Amino acid sequence: MQVRDLIGERLRENLKSSLSELHELVARSLGDYGQRYTTNRRLLVEILAAATKPLGISEITVSGLGSDRNLPVSSTYRNLAILEECGVLRKLAGPNEQVRYELSEELTGIHHHHLVCYGCGRVDDFSLGYKLEKAIGDAVRAISHEYNFQVTEHRVDFVGRCIVCVG
Amino acid sequence: MQVRDLIGERLRENLKSSLSELHELVARSLGDYGQRYTTNRRLLVEILAAATKPLGISEITVSGLGSDRNLPVSSTYRNLAILEECGVLRKLAGPNEQVRYELSEELTGIHHHHLVCYGCGRVDDFSLGYKLEKAIGDAVRAISHEYNFQVTEHRVDFVGRCIVCVG
DNA sequence: ATAAGAATGAGACCTATTCTCATTATATGG
DNA sequence: CCATATAATGAGAATAGGTCTCATTCTTAT
Numbered sequence: 236m237q238v239r240d241l242i243g244e245r246l247r248e249n250l251k252s253s254l255s256e257l258h259e260l261v262a263r264s265l266g267d268y269g270q271r272y273t274t275n276r277r278l279l280v281e282i283l284a285a286a287t288k289p290l291g292i293s294e295i296t297v298s299g300l301g302s303d304r305n306l307p308v309s310s311t312y313r314n315l316a317i318l319e320e321c322g323v324l325r326k327l328a329g330p331n332e333q334v335r336y337e338l339s340e341e342l343t344g345i346h347h348h349h350l351v352c353y354g355c356g357r358v359d360d361f362s363l364g365y366k367l368e369k370a371i372g373d374a375v376r377a378i379s380h381e382y383n384f385q386v387t388e389h390r391v392d393f394v395g396r397c398i399v400c401v402g
Numbered sequence: 403m404q405v406r407d408l409i410g411e412r413l414r415e416n417l418k419s420s421l422s423e424l425h426e427l428v429a430r431s432l433g434d435y436g437q438r439y440t441t442n443r444r445l446l447v448e449i450l451a452a453a454t455k456p457l458g459i460s461e462i463t464v465s466g467l468g469s470d471r472n473l474p475v476s477s478t479y480r481n482l483a484i485l486e487e488c489g490v491l492r493k494l495a496g497p498n499e500q501v502r503y504e505l506s507e508e509l510t511g512i513h514h515h516h517l518v519c520y521g522c523g524r525v526d527d528f529s530l531g532y533k534l535e536k537a538i539g540d541a542v543r544a545i546s547h548e549y550n551f552q553v554t555e556h557r558v559d560f561v562g563r564c565i566v567c568v569g
Numbered sequence: 570a571t572a573a574g575a576a577t578g579a580g581a582c583c584t585a586t587t588c589t590c591a592t593t594a595t596a597t598g599g
Numbered sequence: 600c601c602a603t604a605t606a607a608t609g610a611g612a613a614t615a616g617g618t619c620t621c622a623t624t625c626t627t628a629t
Contacts, residue, residue: 271595273607292585307609312586314607328495332617334585350551361549367541370534371558378528378560384517387562391538393545395553438626440576459616474578479617481576501616 257284260342264321276314278306280323280338289327289335289349289358327390329358348391354400363391424451427509431488443481445473447490447505456494456502456516456525494525494557515558521567530558 261280262272282295295315296306315336318324325339327349333356340346346368350359363371371389379386428447429439449462462482463473482503485491492506494516500523507513513535517526530538538556546553 269606271606273594275608308585309587309610310608313609332495332501332585350545350549350553352551353554359549359551361545363541367537370537374530374534375560378517379562382517382526382528383565384519384526384560385562385564385568386517386560387520388560390557390559390561392557392559393542393551393553394555394557395546395551397552398550401552438575440625442577475616476579476618476620477577 254281254284257342261318261323264323264342265318268317268321270317270321275306275310276318279311279314279318283324283336283338286337288360289329289337291329291333291335295336327358329356348393350397351392351394352397352400353394354396357397359397361393421448421451424509428485428490431490431509432485435484435488437484437488442473442477443485446478446481446485450491450503450505453504455527456504458500458502462503515560517564518559518561519564519567520561521563524564526564528560 257280258272258277261276265272265276279295283290286294292308292311292315296308296311315324315326319326319336322339322341324336327335327337329335329351335358345362347360347362350361352358371391375386375389378384424447425439425444428443432439432443446462450457453461459475459478459482463475463478482491482493486493486503489506489508491503494502494504502525512529514527514529517528519525538558542553542556545551
């Protein structure tokens with residue numbers, strides 16, 4: 236695969252040395268909302284932490300348990316929603332209306348954006364340079380003021396076709 | 403409503419004086435794909451041209467015909483998809499996974515971005531300054547090259563809460 | 570006008586997500 | 600530790616947004 240995911244790899248390495256730290260952060264986030272950090276939820280967090288890109292529901296449930304059993308659908312939906320509410324995960328919509336989840340930036344500390352392929356629906360991470368991020372931050376403040384809108388997050392997605400789909 | 407939509411208004415005024423021009427452009431786009439520009443499709447285009455923001459399916463079908471009758475669901479979906487394929491419309495996903503459509507920028511000539519409210523799901527248009535757009539354009543080119551990805555479109559959405567939902 | 574092909578729209582169908590509820594796990598106080 | 604209360608689980612039913620089918624209607628070209 237030519238489209239590499241450097242950020243994802245960095246994150247993965249980071250996490251390898253600090254999975255327990257991640258779990259601790261998540262546990263605290265959940266605790267703030269009176270939620271428990273159960274086996275299932277830990278599993279979801281680990282799956283998403285190991286991924287180098289936002290994952291769709293089916294990718295999550297299938298990869299979840301051993302080779303035969305899948306994660307139960309209803310619990311997965313429920314837990315993903317709860318984890319999102321507690322600020323642990325972020326939900327995003329790819330093309331094809333496929334819903335995807337990733338660890339929140341608040342948790343990973345790695346601000347990034349998405350490359351969305353309209354051909355295959357693949358979504359990858361990338362990051363912008365410091366200057367551009369700063370300029371966007373300024374714009375956020377201006378717009379926030381001008382439109383009387385409290386901006387909590389900005390999304391910059393580049394949409395197009397990955398090298399596989401371009402042919 | 404405090405959150406005004408200046409772009410939408412500008413567009414609307416523009417269109418008032420040139421609806422026929424718009425229809426001509428759409429007809430040509432459809433023609434290129436061997437599609438007809440039927441009454442139904444004209445209606446969809448006019449609904450979206452009159453809107454000051456991307457519309458969800460239900461908003462489209464309900465506003466479509468007289469006070470009693472709604473636009474038929476199946477035809478609406480089909481036609482929206484066709485209009486999108488022909489480059490007349492752009493489909494985007496708000497929060498709540500609600501799908502929304504707007505006239506393509508290629509058609510309106512007005513490049514803009516979106517303010518997405520997580521409270522009520524409302525989506526409004528806004529535009530960035532020239533300098534920032536240029537910087538983003540540069541980034542697109544760099545990323546395109548670095549990731550071997552053909553970027554055809556960039557999306558900059560600011561997500562948060564509108565003044566109504568902030569309370 | 571007529572024939573050929575598109576578009577239409579009602580409703581069946583499909584599928585992703587949510588809901589329900591009986592069961593199981595977890596935490597806490599005695 | 601046990602008992603109890605409460606939360607989480609997961610199988611399957613229910614729902615809803617979206618797609619498909621097909622008989623009918625509209626277009627377009629001859």
